[in-house]
Amino acid sequence: MGEEDLNGTLRRWHVTHIAADLETTPTTVLVVAASVEPKLTSLLIRELNIKSPLPTLAHVKRVRKTADEGGVKLSIILCAVEGDTTAAVDGHIPIPEHLVEVVKNFSLQPFVAVVPKQAASSREEWEAQCQLWPTSFHPNACTRAAKLKLSDEEEEVICKFMKLAIKQASNGAVIVDPVLNSVIAWGHDETTVPNISVSHDCHDQICLTEDEPSTSQCTKMGLGECHPDCQVNVGASKEVSQSYFVPTKGTEKMPRRFQWHPLRHAVMVAIDMAAERDRSLFPSSDSHSTAVGPSGQQEAEENVKSSPGDCYEDTNTYILGLPLSRPYLCTGFDIYVTREPCAMCAMALVHQRVRRVIYGISNKMVGSLGSKYRLHGRRSLNHHYTVFQVSITEDDISGSPL
Amino acid sequence: MEATTAEEEDDASISFFMKLAFDQAKEALTRLEVPVGCVIIQDGHVIGSGSNRTNETRNATRHAEMEAIDMVLNGWHKTSETATDPSLGPLPTHVDVVKRFGNCDLFVTCEPCIMCAAALCLLGFRKVYYGCTNDRFGGCGSVLSLHSDGCAPFTNGLDKTRGFQSVGGVMADEAISLLRSFYEQGNPNAPRPHRPVCKHHLVS
Numbered sequence: 001m002g003e004e005d006l007n008g009t010l011r012r013w014h015v016t017h018i019a020a021d022l023e024t025t026p027t028t029v030l031v032v033a034a035s036v037e038p039k040l041t042s043l044l045i046r047e048l049n050i051k052s053p054l055p056t057l058a059h060v061k062r063v064r065k066t067a068d069e070g071g072v073k074l075s076i077i078l079c080a081v082e083g084d085t086t087a088a089v090d091g092h093i094p095i096p097e098h099l100v101e102v103v104k105n106f107s108l109q110p111f112v113a114v115v116p117k118q119a120a121s122s123r124e125e126w127e128a129q130c131q132l133w134p135t136s137f138h139p140n141a142c143t144r145a146a147k148l149k150l151s152d153e154e155e156e157v158i159c160k161f162m163k164l165a166i167k168q169a170s171n172g173a174v175i176v177d178p179v180l181n182s183v184i185a186w187g188h189d190e191t192t193v194p195n196i197s198v199s200h201d202c203h204d205q206i207c208l209t210e211d212e213p214s215t216s217q218c219t220k221m222g223l224g225e226c227h228p229d230c231q232v233n234v235g236a237s238k239e240v241s242q243s244y245f246v247p248t249k250g251t252e253k254m255p256r257r258f259q260w261h262p263l264r265h266a267v268m269v270a271i272d273m274a275a276e277r278d279r280s281l282f283p284s285s286d287s288h289s290t291a292v293g294p295s296g297q298q299e300a301e302e303n304v305k306s307s308p309g310d311c312y313e314d315t316n317t318y319i320l321g322l323p324l325s326r327p328y329l330c331t332g333f334d335i336y337v338t339r340e341p342c343a344m345c346a347m348a349l350v351h352q353r354v355r356r357v358i359y360g361i362s363n364k365m366v367g368s369l370g371s372k373y374r375l376h377g378r379r380s381l382n383h384h385y386t387v388f389q390v391s392i393t394e395d396d397i398s399g400s401p402l
Numbered sequence: 403m404e405a406t407t408a409e410e411e412d413d414a415s416i417s418f419f420m421k422l423a424f425d426q427a428k429e430a431l432t433r434l435e436v437p438v439g440c441v442i443i444q445d446g447h448v449i450g451s452g453s454n455r456t457n458e459t460r461n462a463t464r465h466a467e468m469e470a471i472d473m474v475l476n477g478w479h480k481t482s483e484t485a486t487d488p489s490l491g492p493l494p495t496h497v498d499v500v501k502r503f504g505n506c507d508l509f510v511t512c513e514p515c516i517m518c519a520a521a522l523c524l525l526g527f528r529k530v531y532y533g534c535t536n537d538r539f540g541g542c543g544s545v546l547s548l549h550s551d552g553c554a555p556f557t558n559g560l561d562k563t564r565g566f567q568s569v570g571g572v573m574a575d576e577a578i579s580l581l582r583s584f585y586e587q588g589n590p591n592a593p594r595p596h597r598p599v600c601k602h603h604l605v606s
Binding site for chain 2: 274351
């Protein structure tokens with residue numbers, strides 16, 4: 001997008017998927033295996049799981065089943081070949097000391113086998129792996145290294161919201177509900193003393209609208225107001241109005257005593273606003289301040305029953321005539337940010353459970369979603385979002401208000 | 403990673419300050435928050451303290467460290483407000499803030515997550531003591547090693563990559579049992595699991 005050509009059609013930026021893993025060439029490792037009597041298999045498995053767990057080969061099935069003349073033949077992995085593997089290739093079978101007894105007790109005939117080093121990233125790769133040794137395959141995880149492809153329409157929507165982030169600031173962010181195509185929260189970098197005075201009491205001085213609204217439809221919602229005052233053209237024909245929640249002055253909020261804060265990067269500011277919106281829209285569920293006790297336990301159980309994601313009908317909160325459900329943090333929301341998030345911001349977005357992160361300009365020094373780190377590919381994290389990059393340039397953001 | 407172990411440090415003062423962090427953590431438990439607590443020390447004095455407020459604020463970034471940092475910044479802000487020299491402005495400059503945090507140590511009951519570890523780098527803390535490790539999110543050696551990798555400031559022109567000294571395992575057992583007491587009681591704010599939790603099959 002960015003500019004219009006002579007025909008008035010929008011020329012778009014390019015959107016690239018930033019895969020969670022770098023593409024890797026399939027590699028294999030050696031293991032010591034042995035044939036085993038089907039009757040003894042479960043006993044042996046139990047013993048091996050205790051004596052010789054295979055944490056690095058979780059994707060590999062411990063037992064291989066092959067059809068043999070006269071029945072089924074089972075082979076089981078005893079252990080990985082550690083250290084120098086050349087001896088194993090030459091026919092010497094390295095049995096670790098702690099397994100010598102097992103081999104003797106079960107009268108095993110160990111041999112060396114080849115298994116895939118990493119879990120398959122595609123169905124094709126998995127089928128190839130199973131020729132070596134059976135592995136498990138999780139289709140949900142198979143896109144880790146594969147590039148996702150977006151439709152033209154999806155790319156167009158992404159570019160439009162990225163433009164909103166740029167309108168925020170050269171270092172700006174917007175959090176979007178992709179179902180309603182509405183902006184949930186926004187922010188810009190506040191780590192430096194602003195040249196112009198920016199009031200933190202009310203967010204409505206930041207206008208994301210391109211055109212002034214013809215009619216002002218303000219619906220009372222909880223402690224704040226909803227301004228469906230921005231029309232963003234999503235898709236070819238349908239127009240979806242944007243709902244902006246604007247916290248009213250004087251409402252209870254986090255103390256913000258300073259004009260700038262060394263940690264208030266655009267992402268952190270936007271997350272803060274999303275949380276503020278949540279607290280203002282759904283004050284009724286804010287019941288966690290009571291002390292733990294016999295009743296505290298009960299309360300916790302009740303809270304689990306009416307867990308986030310349910311509709312809080314008692315709040316009478318509606319957007320576009322639909323009852324608004326309370327989000328669990330930013331679950332299901334997308335964030336658009338003009339620059340690649342640093343480690344702090346990228347991890348904050350993991351904590352806040354956003355669905356997708358779409359960023360603009362890479363940051364070689366500290367960028368943590370593809371440049372310095374690839375945080376969304378860290379398997380230990382409890383949440384993984386999808387990451388896209390929009391091909392904006394410094395020129396695109398140089399005209400930003402801040 | 404620095405090879406410093408807790409034993410080499412001044413044990414008495416370390417456990418004194420860590421106990422203060424535990425007081426914060428226990429206070430969080432009474433508010434049904436994940437019990438993690440934190441104190442910030444400058445010249446032997448506690449200048450900031452805090453505990454998790456993620457459930458209360460609906461903001462998953464409001465970790466104990468963030469709360470304590472904001473308390474310190476608020477304190478500095480107040481001091482500069484009462485200062486007579488108007489040229490000091492509403493807050494010391496970014497460079498001043500980093501210089502001041504350079505004389506600060508932080509005590510937290512659980513290893514700082516990646517977000518907090520990055521924040522501690524950005525602010526230029528001198529030394530960080532933590533209790534138990536955080537295998538899923540830890541940014542001081544468990545998942546990433548931001549304390550040794552360092553983290554360059556994002557926008558403010560200070561381009562030197564900074565890290566901090568990190569000392570883990572201070573009263574780790576107490577930290578683990580405190581966290582366990584919380585998760586046994588159940589986190590009321592955790593999302594509903596996507597699918598029923600089923601027992602892992604050892605071999606399929």
